[in-house]
Amino acid sequence: MGSMTSIDHASTPNASASLAQAPEPADALVAARATAARAASRELAALRRQDKDAALLAIGDALVAQQERVLAANAQDLARGEANGTSASMLDRLRLSPERIEGLRSALAELAALPDPIGELVRGQTLPNGLRLRQVRVPLGVVGVIYEARPNVTVDIAGIALKSGNAVLLRGGSAAQDTNHVLVEIIRDALEASGLPRYAVQTVDDGGRPAAQAMMRAVGLIDLLVPRGGHSLIQEVVRNSRVPVVQTGEGNVHLYLHADAPLQRSVDIALNAKVQRPSVCNAAETLLIHADAAETSRAVLQALTAAGVRLHADERAAALVPELSLEPATEEDWATEYGDLQMAVHVVDSLPEALEHIRSYSTGHTEAIITDSIASQQEFIRGVDSAAVMINASTRFTDGGEFGLGAEVGISTQKMHARGPMGLSELTTTQWIVEGDGHVRS
Amino acid sequence: MGSMTSIDHASTPNASASLAQAPEPADALVAARATAARAASRELAALRRQDKDAALLAIGDALVAQQERVLAANAQDLARGEANGTSASMLDRLRLSPERIEGLRSALAELAALPDPIGELVRGQTLPNGLRLRQVRVPLGVVGVIYEARPNVTVDIAGIALKSGNAVLLRGGSAAQDTNHVLVEIIRDALEASGLPRYAVQTVDDGGRPAAQAMMRAVGLIDLLVPRGGHSLIQEVVRNSRVPVVQTGEGNVHLYLHADAPLQRSVDIALNAKVQRPSVCNAAETLLIHADAAETSRAVLQALTAAGVRLHADERAAALVPELSLEPATEEDWATEYGDLQMAVHVVDSLPEALEHIRSYSTGHTEAIITDSIASQQEFIRGVDSAAVMINASTRFTDGGEFGLGAEVGISTQKMHARGPMGLSELTTTQWIVEGDGHVRS
Incomplete structure (x- = not known):
């Protein structure tokens, strides 16, 4: 920029x-x-x-x-x-x-x-x-x-x-x-x-x-x-700043395809999360794939490539689609918010491994999982320490307008004061009002 | 200390x-x-x-x-x-x-x-x-x-x-x-x-x-x-600190006796606010007196003196009780949180003048008014920019236990994240959870 x-x-x-x-x-x-x-x-x-x-x-x-x-x-x-x-x-x-x-x-x-x-x-x-x-x-x-x-x-x-x-x-x-x-x-x-x-x-x-x-x-x-x-x-x-700040808008956003992720849903959500508007903070930057979701993963990687996304893949991800000759991901890729048509791809052997990767590299904005398992959904929600968690939905929905908050000042990635889309309430504080009739403390 | x-x-x-x-x-x-x-x-x-x-x-x-x-x-x-x-x-x-x-x-x-x-x-x-x-x-x-x-x-x-x-x-x-x-x-x-x-x-x-x-x-x-x-x-x-801080517990707390403040109620609340436990942050430090509340003010100043409170008074306040020979207040007194049996006293000609004084010197903890006027109460609430406002009650009530919050980490005097007594909720943040059925953004 x-x-x-x-x-x-x-x-x-x-x-x-x-x-x-x-x-x-x-x-x-x-x-x-x-x-x-x-x-x-x-x-x-x-x-x-x-x-x-x-x-x-x-x-x-x-x-x-x-x-x-x-x-x-x-x-x-x-x-x-x-x-x-x-x-x-x-x-x-x-x-x-x-x-x-x-x-x-x-x-x-x-x-x-x-x-x-x-x-x-x-x-x-x-x-x-x-x-x-x-x-x-x-x-x-x-x-x-x-x-x-x-x-x-x-x-x-x-x-x-x-x-x-x-x-x-x-x-x-x-x-x-x-x-x-x-x-x-x-x-x-x-x-x-x-x-x-x-x-x-x-x-x-x-x-x-x-x-x-x-x-x-x-x-x-x-x-x-x-x-x-x-x-x-x-x-x-x-x-x-020595004035209180709310940190907004940095999104190293992850999309995780669980072992049971359905093929078409995965393709649709991955394309939407990455391609629909790649410059914004709620666009996905890293795709995490469960090793058991090979067929789904192949379809997703092919669709992303066909949509013009430059993929940075680890060895196991690249091996899923050898015909695409994906370029190797570096350590830096895991921490990069591309903001354009690029995406990092990492294969994991388990949901906990995906969570560990997310906790290591996330900016705390939004993480998504595609799964039909209630237990996996709950484990994902508990294991993610980010402002928003998407279950079977595109990461692009983290937005004040989409959340029905109307206006949005930005999307807070911190934990204090405001977290996620900052609407009108997040520009307020509170006051305690206490009415007595001559009350004194004993 | x-x-x-x-x-x-x-x-x-x-x-x-x-x-x-x-x-x-x-x-x-x-x-x-x-x-x-x-x-x-x-x-x-x-x-x-x-x-x-x-x-x-x-x-x-x-x-x-x-x-x-x-x-x-x-x-x-x-x-x-x-x-x-x-x-x-x-x-x-x-x-x-x-x-x-x-x-x-x-x-x-x-x-x-x-x-x-x-x-x-x-x-x-x-x-x-x-x-x-x-x-x-x-x-x-x-x-x-x-x-x-x-x-x-x-x-x-x-x-x-x-x-x-x-x-x-x-x-x-x-x-x-x-x-x-x-x-x-x-x-x-x-x-x-x-x-x-x-x-x-x-x-x-x-x-x-x-x-x-x-x-x-x-x-x-x-x-x-x-x-x-x-x-x-x-x-x-x-x-x-570069880690987020919540600032707690500084209380340059004001008690304002409006023109219509009843005598006995004023004496009771002033004594409780100042004397009951002077070392704590919700004890009152400055008494503001409307000039028209002379009789009430005299009774309050006499009662505080009798209770051992050393008063630092401006000229008009001292003139209300010449027999007490109150020592003169300095600019420094208005900004002092004594934390012991001392109190500053200032006479004002109007509620707006009291509010102006409070806004100039308050640490944003608690301010109290004694009045029977709804209009004055509303003006006071709107004009005070502090965590808690007491109407006809002792300032000593600003407390997590008294507020029914149970435990208390401290009393926040800042506006961000938490304001007033910090209970359990104030040690939390929030997470947005969004469940879809393959939703993508159009």
């Missing part, structure tokens, strides 16, 4: 400053905007659902009504990208169109239709002493997002944050800076026209790379930082 | 090693024990509740049956503490007795009586495409705890971890090292006698301070690190 996968250096002369030496101005910029966002977040926390939903619809309408302005800015970003020799696939991620803007409006409308996570009663009871106790969902406050060159993320995240009562501090990729600038302006104008605080959506794009670094230091100013993008962006934020 | 509040230096010659320079052996020690704990945690995750509960009861019985051994080790720790000039209050925290050991058994029995958090269905539905989706509670895996000189924490934490299916890596204060050594041995023997893996409970006390530092670096080996102790221990862990 080249330079797009790390926090880019384009916008400032101080790109080489390390975290420790980063200049004061970026910290001051982030502090000022985060403080304004904090003030706005207090207003958002008290909003009624109907007012948030009306604002979401107003943002969608404004984006469509002002699409010429958006597309003009996007054309500037695209022209700059072309001049810089940006790849066609990156340009496609950067590109907006009337259809894509209409898609943004639809997504905002879907968000408006979702229940409000704020105020949800998580638990509650009247205690033996008569205290009335309840745990209620409240917004986190200020959510920071550092992302790359997909300008639709700007609108998605602003919408999810608004619905969950949070203010956002955005830092997008500089390749999309003109588009993002116009999108943020339209969003803020629509917020204001809806009677909501325009400072609820903040960008620090003008602060460049030092501002991204300052976000990672903004303890107490930003409640949660989410990196959205490629491996190196995520790792940079996870390693350097 | 002196040297007991930071990770103590007693056990090794390498006490001055910084995190970056810490010796290899500590990392190897932590890695070996965490790896053994990880293996044990996989067995624990699959246990039935009845087997975990039986083991909890067996541990309690073993502690009582072998109490002479425990008390002998404890006497060694106490003798060493006395020789070192340890304070009487610290020695009291360190001391076990037959009654306290019986208390540990009771706590384990109460834990056994609580529902099993593992396997709890958080959410679930059959999706439109027929996929059967469920989100289920699973253990975190390996929980690390760094704590100080209260040996009862060793048993409490081991019990909570076992019930929630987690293995633990313990690092206790060296002042309690002999007691902890015997407690861990008894716990492990009882686990083994119950057919559970003895390596589920691990100590790295023999690794001294470098082992505590190595725990903070053990990314991927330890899933969650909880510091339990004073301010400097907590800050040291929060600042230095």
Whole structure:
């Protein structure tokens, strides 16, 4: 993914400053905007659902009504990208169109239709002493997002944050800076026209790379930082941030064909998991095959090869289909998230051996098994320490939309706070409210 | 609290090693024990509740049956503490007795009586495409705890971890090292006698301070690190750990008397919140008084003074009770968690002014209001960004036991993962399980 996968250096002369030496101005910029966002977040926390939903619809309408302005800015970003020799696939991620803007409006409308996570009663009871106790969902406050060159993320995240009562501090990729600038302006104008605080959506794009670094230091100013993008962006934020981070989107995803895996089902699921959209994090990267599933395995390997997948196979897997002359897998292949039409293939003699391989190499995203055995399914579920386990289904289903969560901030591969698709609830915390009548503790 | 509040230096010659320079052996020690704990945690995750509960009861019985051994080790720790000039209050925290050991058994029995958090269905539905989706509670895996000189924490934490299916890596204060050594041995023997893996409970006390530092670096080996102790221990862990931490137990707790606060209720709650147990984190530290509640305020300030509380008052508060000649509060008082019979007092002209003060100085633990106004209560709840809000009740109720959560790991003052009293659920994460019939994504 080249330079797009790390926090880019384009916008400032101080790109080489390390975290420790980063200049004061970026910290001051982030502090000022985060403080304004904090003030706005207090207003958002008290909003009624109907007012948030009306604002979401107003943002969608404004984006469509002002699409010429958006597309003009996007054309500037695209022209700059072309001049810089940006790849066609990156340009496609950067590109907006009337259809894509209409898609943004639809997504905002879907968000408006979702229940409000704020105020949800998580638990509650009247205690033996008569205290009335309840745990209620409240917004986190200020959510920071550092992302790359997909300008639709700007609108998605602003919408999810608004619905969950949070203010956002955005830092997008500089390749999309003109588009993002116009999108943020339209969003803020629509917020204001809806009677909501325009400072609820903040960008620090003008602060460049030092501002991204300052976000990672903004303890107490930003409640949660989410990196959205490629491996190196995520790792940079996870390693350097002192603000709490949720790690999302790294998927070294495994598909295991058990000894009893039916042939056609295995072919269908393997093709779907690998080929349907190979660039996304829930696409499968390693195929594990039980040695007793030779006929099924042959059919799967042939189908994958026919679909253009470059297979990296261990010796026993290669021997199943000698006519394909598969290239040998290396240790590195087991740990690789290809993100394209490549896949590693490993033969195991047992389900425990498959589990051991998964535990050694998985990033904790999604693992799938194909089997008709209840006992094997249970053993697989218990043995896998990942956010999602698929039984007789494609790994591609690990997705907030598919799970019915509506919007998605990303897919958490960590265990703390959120695990798997992060929807609206995952952008909240809780508050305990205790009502007494003069109660004291004895 | 002196040297007991930071990770103590007693056990090794390498006490001055910084995190970056810490010796290899500590990392190897932590890695070996965490790896053994990880293996044990996989067995624990699959246990039935009845087997975990039986083991909890067996541990309690073993502690009582072998109490002479425990008390002998404890006497060694106490003798060493006395020789070192340890304070009487610290020695009291360190001391076990037959009654306290019986208390540990009771706590384990109460834990056994609580529902099993593992396997709890958080959410679930059959999706439109027929996929059967469920989100289920699973253990975190390996929980690390760094704590100080209260040996009862060793048993409490081991019990909570076992019930929630987690293995633990313990690092206790060296002042309690002999007691902890015997407690861990008894716990492990009882686990083994119950057919559970003895390596589920691990100590790295023999690794001294470098082992505590190595725990903070053990990314991927330890899933969650909880510091339990004073301010400097907590800050040291929060600042230095690269393993996810939940910050617990810092309580700059506020009690606000609104303009309409009734006199007797205010006196009762203020005394309870400040005096009943001043050393704990849910004791109140700052009293905020509405200027219109002069008569009530006078009664509260007189009662607190009569109870031996040293008040640090702003000018207007001091002027309410000139006969008491209260000492003037400084800026530092507003931010101080005294942990003893001292309290800061500040007069405000409005509820918003009280909220502004709380937001400026609170550690996010607990804030209380005394009022009979529904509107003021709602404004207070919305304006406070802390784990718990008390309405007409003492701040002392913020406690896992009081909340009916049973056991408590600590009281989280952060927003991510857990907020407020951390019970069994807070030591879990979730896993999404998706069952299909050959489903592929279109």
